[in-house]
Each structure stands twice: as C-alpha cells, then as structure tokens.
C-alpha cells in the first residue's frame with residue numbers, strides 16, 4: 001500500500017463505548033480517514049455532543065447506515081449489539097472489509113450461536129468465511145480475511161492466558177475454573193439497572209453464573225487446540241470501576257508440569273507479540289497496569305494445592321478487549337505494523 005493512501009473507515013455504533021474508543025484510537029492512525037460515523041438513536045448529532053472528550057477531532061456527524069455513501073468506504077468497524085450486527089454487516093458491499101467487535105461472527109457453529117444468542121443468524125454464508133480475531137493466535141488468517149470477528153473481552157483475557165498452555169499440553173483439559181471480573185463499561189452505554197452507580201457502586205456481584213454466553217466461545221477455542229471437547233467453569237463479576245478486566249484461572253497441571261514451565265511456555269509463545277507481557281515473578285497483574293492500553297499482562301503462580309496452578313490475566317476491556325484489538329486486526333488486514341496507533345502506554349495511577 002502506498003504510504004499516502006488513506007483507508008476510508010466507517011464506524012457502526014459510533015455512539016457506543018466500543019465505537020468511541022475505536023474513534024479515539026483510529027483518529028491518530030496515520031493510514032485511516034474516518035469517513036462515516038453511524039448511530040441509531042443518536043443519528044443526526046455531532047459526535048462531540050455525545051462524546052465531548054472527542055471534541056478536538058474533525059470527523060463527520062453521526063448518521064444512520066442508510067445515509068452513508070458506501071462507495072466511499074473501504075472498511076467498517078462494527079460496534080453494534082450482538083444479534084443486530086449480522087443483519088447490518090450483511091447489507092454492506094462485498095468490497096468493504098469488516099472488523100466486527102460484536103459476538104455475531106465468533107462462534108463457528110451456527111446452532112451454538114442460535115442457542116446462546118437467542119436467534120437465527122441472517123448471514124450464514126458470511127459467517128462461514130469470518131475469521132476469529134484473537135490477534136496473537138490467528139495472524140495469518142486475519143491478514144487474509146474480509147470479516148474478522150474480534151473476541152469477547154472475557155475470552156480475550158482468558159484465551160491469551162490459557163491457549164498456549166493447552167496447546168503445549170502443560171495443563172489438563174478438565175477442571176478449569178475461571179473467576180472473571182469486569183468494570184461496568186463492559187456492559188455498554190445502554191442504561192441497565194445493574195450498572196446504575198447506586199446499584200453497582202460499593203459492591204461486587206457475580207452474574208451469568210453457569211450460563212454466560214462467553215462460555216461457548218472460550219470452550220470453542222480451547223477445544224480447538226486440545227483437539228477434544230473442553231468444558232470450563234466461568235463466573236464473571238461486575239466490579240464498581242469504569243474500565244478493566246481481570247481473569248483468574250485455576251488449572252490442573254498435566255503430568256509433572258510446574259508453574260515455572262507454564263511461565264516459560266507463555267513467555268515463549270508471546271516472545272514476538274508486542275502487546276502480551278508475561279510479568280516478572282513477584283509481580284501480580286492488575287487492571288491498573290493496563291488501563292487505556294492494548295496490553296495484556298499475564299502472571300503464573302504455583303498453587304499450594306498439589307498439581308494445580310493459578311494464571312492471572314488483565315486487560316482493558318475497551319482496548320485489548322475490543323477497540324484496540326480491532327485496530328490491531330485492521331493493521332494486519334492492511335499489511336501494516338500491528339502496533340500502529342496502539343503504542344500508547346497504560347494510564348497509571
């Protein structure tokens with residue numbers, strides 16, 4: 001690609017949280033021109049009216065998808081609710097590449113999709129060709145894809161930690177317990193009772209116990225590398241903080257493996273991955289260490305229970321968990337350095 005060619009991007013769901021973070025990051029991307037911002041209820045408003053923190057950007061106002069001249073768009077970033085995205089993506093010209101942050105193209109089996117997402121998929125032919133966008137594990141396929149399905153925020157944190165361990169046979173495919181915590185921005189901007197300040201603040205509550213829709217996604221990916229069905233116990237919790245996600249995975253060691261072997265396998269797996277850092281021994285991953293960045297921090301700890309280990313992974317749900325990973329995938333799809341526009345360090349304290 002010539003260095004002066006700008007890629008014209010549309011953002012669907014530009015009035016939502018993932019859309020806003022995508023715009024924040026893409027606005028500083030040297031190869032992207034933000035050509036269309038698409039909303040539903042907020043259509044017609046200037047972006048800065050919805051997101052005053054983005055007032056310094058020179059971007060088009062929010063419009064509906066029908067108002068866009070798609071002949072002027074090369075790529076669409078989609079931050080629409082799951083269950084809605086597939087129908088909107090189906091309408092796009094075939095020429096337009098898609099980086100989808102919703103769940104609509106993540107599950108390989110459409111029966112599983114219908115079961116967990118409560119409806120039939122309207123674009124099975126597109127679904128067939130979509131590539132699962134866990135960047136560090138599917139770079140080659142992502143680079144060639146038209147539609148990339150970015151993983152859910154919890155699956156991103158869990159799979160970055162566990163996939164290399166499952167692949168190398170260091171952990172058992174049985175008895176995996178994942179205790180996950182997310183900030184309230186993970187629930188999106190749409191008003192819901194459980195994310196009201198007065199109800200989410202000063203408390204900590206599990207939800208989706210035994211039935212969260214990220215379970216089949218995690219099992220799909222772990223099962224693919226284990227080459228056998230894998231079942232996990234996954235319980236998410238809502239934490240009264242804005243951003244961040246921490247997943248603590250309790251695993252059974254295979255054979256004579258020890259925590260040090262797990263640490264080495266992860267360090268080897270991510271030796272050339274700029275955004276995944278296996279923390280030094282003695283350091284404990286925390287959401288504060290990755291806030292606002294595209295990094296994932298992973299730590300491995302011996303368990304005092306024999307034959308078990310604890311793997312902790314932390315991400316920012318809106319960056320590595322959605323918009324940042326989406327931009328990382330975009331970079332691969334266009335043959336760009338995968339770190340482009342994502343190099344900012346975490347915001348701390």
Ligand SMILES: NC(=O)C1=CN([C@@H]2O[C@H](COP(=O)(O)OP(=O)(O)OC[C@H]3O[C@@H](n4cnc5c(N)ncnc54)[C@H](OP(=O)(O)O)[C@@H]3O)[C@@H](O)[C@H]2O)C=CC1
Nearest residue numbers: 013015016017018039040041042079082102186188189322
């Ligand atoms: N929040 C997070 O941490 C993460 C979210 N995701 C996924 O990303 C997607 C977006 O999430 P998030 O940004 O949090 O959601 P928000 O609720 O913050 O935003 C949703 C956006 O979609 C638009 N929208 C809502 N309904 C429709 C519809 N029927 N047709 C067209 N547009 C519609 C809204 O427009 P308007 O407000 O103008 O009506 C808004 O721009 C979801 O699929 C979510 O699962 C993935 C990873 C992490």
Ligand SMILES: CC(=O)N[C@@H](CCC(=O)OP(=O)(O)O)C(=O)O
Nearest residue numbers: 103152153154182183184186187
């Ligand atoms: C706190 C909170 O509600 N989090 C969301 C996860 C958001 C996400 O990343 O997942 P999707 O992309 O699959 O929506 C949830 O548990 O549904």
